[in-house]
Amino acid sequence: MRAIILESVLTCPHCNFAKQEAMPTDACQFFYECGNCRTLPRPNPGDCCVLCSFGSMKCPPIQERRGCCGIGMDAPPHLGKPIFWGEI
Ligand SMILES: [Zn+2]
Numbered sequence: 001m002r003a004i005i006l007e008s009v010l011t012c013p014h015c016n017f018a019k020q021e022a023m024p025t026d027a028c029q030f031f032y033e034c035g036n037c038r039t040l041p042r043p044n045p046g047d048c049c050v051l052c053s054f055g056s057m058k059c060p061p062i063q064e065r066r067g068c069c070g071i072g073m074d075a076p077p078h079l080g081k082p083i084f085w086g087e088i
Contacts, residue, residue, distance in 0.1 A: 008055035014039045
């Protein structure tokens with residue numbers, strides 16, 4: 001089994017504030033509240049989550065090539081409660 005990297009440096013697209021964060025292994029990170037400017041960047045079109053859009057690493061489900069919850073799977077994307085940093 002390949003090692004999955006669970007740390008990612010997220011860079012805010014609004015103010016370029018970068019911060020290392022731990023990534024959840026079993027959920028998508030659809031919202032990200034920047035610790036600096038407090039905006040909530042959305043993922044870029046075609047990306048499943050903010051980790052893939054703004055992080056230095058793709059999210060763990062993508063690293064495992066099983067698809068994120070919105071891509072390549074039958075499950076509809078991002079149902080359920082959005083996860084914010086700090087709740088992990
Ligand atoms: Zn910011």
